[in-house]
Structure formats: structure tokens, C-alpha cells
Amino acid sequence: MSLHEEFVKTLADLDERSLQILKKMVESGEDVHSILEDIRRATDKIGKMFEEKQYFISDLIMAGEMLKGALEILKPVIGTKEVKKVGKIAIGTVEGDIHDIGKNIVTALLEASGFEVIDLGVDVPPKKFVEAIKKNKPETLGLSGLLTEAIESMKKTIDAIKDAGLRDKVKVIIGGGRVDEDAKKYVGADAWTRDAATGIKLIKEFVGMK
Amino acid sequence: MSKPKREVLLKERLERLEKVIRVKEPDRVPIMMAACFLPVSYLGTTYEKIAFDYQECKKGVIKVASDFGFDMFGCFSGLEGFIFSLALIDSHPDIAPFVRFLTGPMHDILQDKYTKWPGRETSENTYPQFLGGKFMEPEEYGKLIEDPLGFINEVLLPRVCRSLEKPNSAKAYGAMIKLGMDVAKYGAMMQELTAELKNLGYPSFPFAWSYSPLDLIGDFMRHVTDVVVDLHRIPDKVEQATEVLTPLAAKVGVVSGQVPPEVKKFFGTDIVLAFIPLHLNSMLSPKLYNEYYWPALKKVIGELIKAGLTPFVFYEGDHTPHLETILELPKGKTVAYFERADLRKAKEVLGGHTCIMGGIPGSLLAGGTPEKVREHVKSLLEDLKPGGGFALAPAEASSLDVKPENIKALTDAVKKYGKY
Numbered sequence: 001m002s003l004h005e006e007f008v009k010t011l012a013d014l015d016e017r018s019l020q021i022l023k024k025m026v027e028s029g030e031d032v033h034s035i036l037e038d039i040r041r042a043t044d045k046i047g048k049m050f051e052e053k054q055y056f057i058s059d060l061i062m063a064g065e066m067l068k069g070a071l072e073i074l075k076p077v078i079g080t081k082e083v084k085k086v087g088k089i090a091i092g093t094v095e096g097d098i099h100d101i102g103k104n105i106v107t108a109l110l111e112a113s114g115f116e117v118i119d120l121g122v123d124v125p126p127k128k129f130v131e132a133i134k135k136n137k138p139e140t141l142g143l144s145g146l147l148t149e150a151i152e153s154m155k156k157t158i159d160a161i162k163d164a165g166l167r168d169k170v171k172v173i174i175g176g177g178r179v180d181e182d183a184k185k186y187v188g189a190d191a192w193t194r195d196a197a198t199g200i201k202l203i204k205e206f207v208g209m210k
Numbered sequence: 211m212s213k214p215k216r217e218v219l220l221k222e223r224l225e226r227l228e229k230v231i232r233v234k235e236p237d238r239v240p241i242m243m244a245a246c247f248l249p250v251s252y253l254g255t256t257y258e259k260i261a262f263d264y265q266e267c268k269k270g271v272i273k274v275a276s277d278f279g280f281d282m283f284g285c286f287s288g289l290e291g292f293i294f295s296l297a298l299i300d301s302h303p304d305i306a307p308f309v310r311f312l313t314g315p316m317h318d319i320l321q322d323k324y325t326k327w328p329g330r331e332t333s334e335n336t337y338p339q340f341l342g343g344k345f346m347e348p349e350e351y352g353k354l355i356e357d358p359l360g361f362i363n364e365v366l367l368p369r370v371c372r373s374l375e376k377p378n379s380a381k382a383y384g385a386m387i388k389l390g391m392d393v394a395k396y397g398a399m400m401q402e403l404t405a406e407l408k409n410l411g412y413p414s415f416p417f418a419w420s421y422s423p424l425d426l427i428g429d430f431m432r433h434v435t436d437v438v439v440d441l442h443r444i445p446d447k448v449e450q451a452t453e454v455l456t457p458l459a460a461k462v463g464v465v466s467g468q469v470p471p472e473v474k475k476f477f478g479t480d481i482v483l484a485f486i487p488l489h490l491n492s493m494l495s496p497k498l499y500n501e502y503y504w505p506a507l508k509k510v511i512g513e514l515i516k517a518g519l520t521p522f523v524f525y526e527g528d529h530t531p532h533l534e535t536i537l538e539l540p541k542g543k544t545v546a547y548f549e550r551a552d553l554r555k556a557k558e559v560l561g562g563h564t565c566i567m568g569g570i571p572g573s574l575l576a577g578g579t580p581e582k583v584r585e586h587v588k589s590l591l592e593d594l595k596p597g598g599g600f601a602l603a604p605a606e607a608s609s610l611d612v613k614p615e616n617i618k619a620l621t622d623a624v625k626k627y628g629k630y
Binding site: 053 | 326443492573
């Protein structure tokens with residue numbers, strides 16, 4: 001098995017030895033782009049295993065932790081190198097809600113999949129989401145929230161985006177343990193998800209990836 | 211409503227609930243409403259007011275209970291604070307159960323970092339939230355295992371509560387005295403509230419309090435995500451810590467469930483519900499759940515049953531992957547309250563064995579229409595009603611600050627489609 005293959009396999013298996021292999025690859029001067037491709041492949045595999053119910057949220061938490069660690073190791077090597085991003089997303093927990101576990105897992109998985117993620121934090125007022133769309137021009141907006149009250153807040157946010165005339169500029173996905181099809185329709189979003197893996201899949205579809 | 215009529219209502223509702231808890235068939239499916247905090251827009255108030263003013267809160271509960279015809283209405287007006295009960299269970303078992311919930315005024319006194327409150331850390335009309343946090347390093351499991359209560363009282367809580375950061379200081383002593391005074395105020399309000407609810411024809415049950423041992427570590431010590439990472443890196447330590455916390459969690463339950471006969475007489479029931487909210491359950495894979503979470507929880511539940519209590523377990527998140535484990539508990543001795551497990555599957559697995567509660571998603575009440583609510587209740591009851599042992603309850607006990615017409619549609623629908 002090549003180092004690349006071993007890296008992808010251990011990372012997808014959530015075996016922390018993968019980070020040692022990564023360090024070895026970096027030291028031996030392996031091409032950063034091919035390593036990023038490995039990380040993307042491992043992330044895809046993890047998402048697939050979640051879909052197949054072989055992985056659960058605890059596994060996504062661990063995956064998020066390891067992917068964060070992997071990108072941290074790569075940071076100095078990437079440096080100023082031009083790395084092509086597959087898409088751009090602005091994400092935040094909506095106003096009145098300060099839960100961030102789900103948002104953080106999604107962010108880690110998205111970055112590992114090659115997205116540029118603008119993390120707006122928690123308790124984000126509608127105005128800030130509108131500003132982020134104007135300033136950063138993401139294709140996708142992620143609204144996160146755990147509380148039932150967050151649903152009303154998501155609606156207010158999307159209404160503010162409509163009022164600013166920006167609704168057709170972004171696809172909006174809502175995420176959180178208590179959202180569903182009813183909530184999606186009510187708030188006027190394009191998609192909903194209760195877990196990070198499905199969320200990543202939907203966001204990839206938005207930007208035309210399979 | 212006249213007094214005799216209210217008394218009949220009280221008796222009817224209590225019987226309905228008791229039958230369901232014992233997995234029997236009542237006259238109609240009961241609707242058990244619960245909220246951590248009151249619906250503020252409906253009451254024309256703010257979260258800050260109802261969270262920090264106990265009398266305002268009591269008034270609100272009475273208004274909601276009078277306006278809507280539920281079979282039971284519970285509102286704790288507090289956030290998760292079980293660690294404080296646990297901290298005192300060996301030294302002061304007589305008062306330990308009374309600090310089980312952390313209210314707004316108690317947060318002001320303790321200055322804890324677990325919770326965020328309206329008009330304090332967040333704006334005045336924001337829902338109060340428990341976040342927990344990381345207050346212990348992975349290297350400290352040894353100390354926790356060696357002396358759990360010493361570690362919690364002397365190391366953990368001073369890190370969590372700004373008022374207790376300097377043990378033996380005037381600030382810390384003053385905070386504990388103030389906390390005692392406030393606990394008395396909160397307890398008196400709850401007592402008055404229970405009596406007023408009873409006069410309105412609303413039954414209540416005496417409650418005991420317990421906890422899932424691994425959640426103690428995830429919620430109050432290491433944070434949810436870190437405890438999951440610990441389960442990968444240092445599973446033995448996590449397991450040992452869970453083991454030492456198990457008898458303590460059970461003890462809080464048993465002690466808080468020692469209800470004197472005159473109190474049972476007041477409530478009019480022999481059932482004492484022991485509330486256990488689960489948090490990590492739906493995040494864990496069945497492998498981790500079965501190895502590290504369930505064995506300790508099962509022991510706690512067993513101790514509570516032995517003490518004559520009825521464990522009332524709130525299975526948060528989607529508990530569907532772990533449904534079968536509930537069959538390991540004795541038949542008819544516990545209540546399974548689900549947040550959003552597949553209830554039809556739950557009925558298939560647990561029907562006739564364990565009382566099932568839940569079924570009303572907050573998203574439906576917040577975003578749906580009365581027509582949709584009616585349809586949902588009708589279809590759900592067709593599958594869940596047969597044979598009894600089922601109560602409708604909100605999937606998540608949050609504020610119910612949703613369209614009032616949807617709540618009305620809900621109670622109407624239960625009365626229409628819930629009869630046996």
C-alpha cells in the first residue's frame with residue numbers, strides 16, 4: 001500500500017495514526033495538492049459510511065477533530081500556494097441560539113472537502129448574514145440552530161436576505177437537530193439537514209459536484 | 211369552572227396518566243405538556259422576566275394551563291444543574307435535591323459558565339441556554355476517579371462558578387448563603403404552583419432526579435465533543451470515571467425520591483417519577499453506546515426501580531438505533547419519553563412493555579398550520595394508540611413559544627382522535 005493509500009484508509013477509519021503518516025508525507029516533500037485530494041477522498045468515504053449507518057455522530061465528531069488536525073499540519077506547507085477551492089459557504093448559528101457543535105463539525109468536513117468556509121460564529125443577527133453575502137459572495141449560506149426558537153430566527157434571516165434583494169444569489173441550507181421539511185418550507189430555505197454528512201452532500205450538489 | 215367539576219377533571223386526568231405510565235389503556239390518549247420555559251410572546255412578556263422573576267413565572271404557568279386543556283403541564287423554569295445536586299449528595303443529602311435546576315437568579319448568584327441567560331450574556335428576549343463546556347483536562351481523569359466528590363467540589367466547581375473561584379473566600383461563602391435563600395424561594399414558588407395547578411384540575415407527580423453517568427462527564431466536565439474524543443483515545447479512563455459516578459447519580463435519585471406519605475397523599479398518587487435526561491445517547495454509535503453509556507445508565511435505572519421509583523427517561527435526539535436496549539429493563543417499570551425517535555418503530559419494539567411519550571415536533575407547532583397539526587395527530591394516533599401505554603408530549607421540552615392556534619388544534623385533535 002502506498003503512503004497515500006494508507007493515509008486515506010487510516011483517516012477514513014478514524015485511526016489517529018493517519019496524522020503520523022501525514023507528517024511523514026509532508027516531510028518527504030509530497031505534493032500538497034495530492035495530499036488535499038487524499039483528504040477529500042477520505043472525507044467522502046466518511047460521509048458515505050455515515051449514510052450507510054456504519055458511522056454515527058460520534059464518528060463525525062472524531063472525524064472533524066482529525067480533519068482539523070490534518071489541515072493544521074498542512075497549513076505551513078500550503079502557505080501562499082494557490083489552492084483551488086471547490087466552493088464558498090458562509091455559515092453561522094442564527095440569532096438567539098448559541099449552540100455550535102453541529103456547525104463546527106460541518107465546518108471541519110467542508111474545509112476538508114475543499115470549501116472555503118466563512119464562519120460567522122453563533123447568535124448571528126440577520127443583518128450580519130446579509131452583510132456576509134454582500135461582502136464574500138458565497139454560493140451557499142448555512143443557517144444552524146438547535147432550539148425550536150431558531151426556526152423563527154432562520155425565517156427572519158431569510159426574510160432579511162429577500163428584503164435585501166439577495167435571495168437569488170445564494171442557496172440556503174438550514175441545519176440542526178430539530179429542523180425538517182416543515183421547517184424548511186416555513187423559513188423558505190432550499191434544503192435542510194439534521195446531520196453534517198448529509199449537509200455536505202447537499203452543499204456539494206449546490207455547487208454542481210456529484 | 212366549578213370546584214366539583216375541577217375535582218372530577220383532576221381525577222380523570224390523573225387516572226389517565228397513571229394508566230398510561232403502567233402501560234395500560236386509558237379512556238383517551240393523554241396530552242402531557244412540558245416546557246423548560248414559558249411561551250413568552252403568547253404571554254406578552256420576555257424571557258428575562260419569566261426567567262428571573264419566580265412570581266411572574268408562576269402566573270404564566272397558571273395562565274397557560276387555564277387557557278389550554280392539557281392533561282398535565284410541567285414547567286421547570288430552569289436549566290441543567292444536576293452537578294450541584296451531585297456535589298452535595300454525600301455531605302448534605304437533605305438539601306442536595308433542591309439544587310437540581312439552575313434558575314436565572316441562581317445563575318446570577320453562582321456566576322456559572324455552563325449557562326447563558328437573557329439580559330445577562332444574551333439579549334433580553336433570548337431563550338436561556340445550557341452550553342456546558344470544558345472544565346477538566348484529559349490528564350485529570352485520575353483525580354476524578356480517585357475522589358469524585360472531592361474533585362467536583364474542590365477543583366471543578368471553582369472553575370465553573372466565578373463566585374466560587376476562590377474557595378474559603380467571603381465571596382464564596384456569601385454566594386452559598388444567597389444560593390440557599392434563593393433555593394427556598396424557588397421551592398416555595400414550586401409548591402404554591404403545584405397547589406394552584408391542582409385547584410385548576412391539573413395533576414402533578416412527585417419527581418426524583420437522576421442522571422446518566424457518562425453524561426455527567428460530557429455535560430459538566432469535559433464537554434460533549436471532547437468526551438467523544440476521550441472515548442477514542444483513553445476509553446479505560448472514561449469507563450473508570452463513569453463507574454465511580456454511577457452510585458452517586460443513583461444516590462441522588464433514591465434520596466430525592468423519598469417522598470413522605472403526606473406528600474403522596476397531596477399528589478393523590480403512588481407513582482414517583484425519576485427524571486433522567488439523556489444527552490450523548492443519540493450521538494453515540496451503538497458500539498460506543500452499548501460499551502460505555504448504557505451499562506452505567508442501566509445500573510442507575512435498576513437502583514431507582516429497586517427504591518420504588520418510576521424512571522422517566524427523556525431519550526434526547528434520535529434514539530432509534532438503541533431502542534432494543536430498553537427491553538433489557540423490567541416491563542412496565544419505566545417511561546420512555548422520546549425527542550424524535552421513530553415512534554412507530556418504538557411502538558413495534560416496546561409496545562406493551564414500556565410507556566411511550568412524545569410525538570409532537572416543535573417544528574410542526576412553530577411552522578405548521580392547525581390543519582397540518584390535526585393530520586399529524588390523527589395519523590400518529592392511528593398507529594400509537596392501540597393497546598394504550600402512549601401519551602402525546604412535545605418532542606422537545608423547549609418554550610412552546612409557537613402559534614397558539616397550533617396548540618389549540620393539538621388539544622382538539624387529541625380529544626377527537628384519542629378516545630378508546
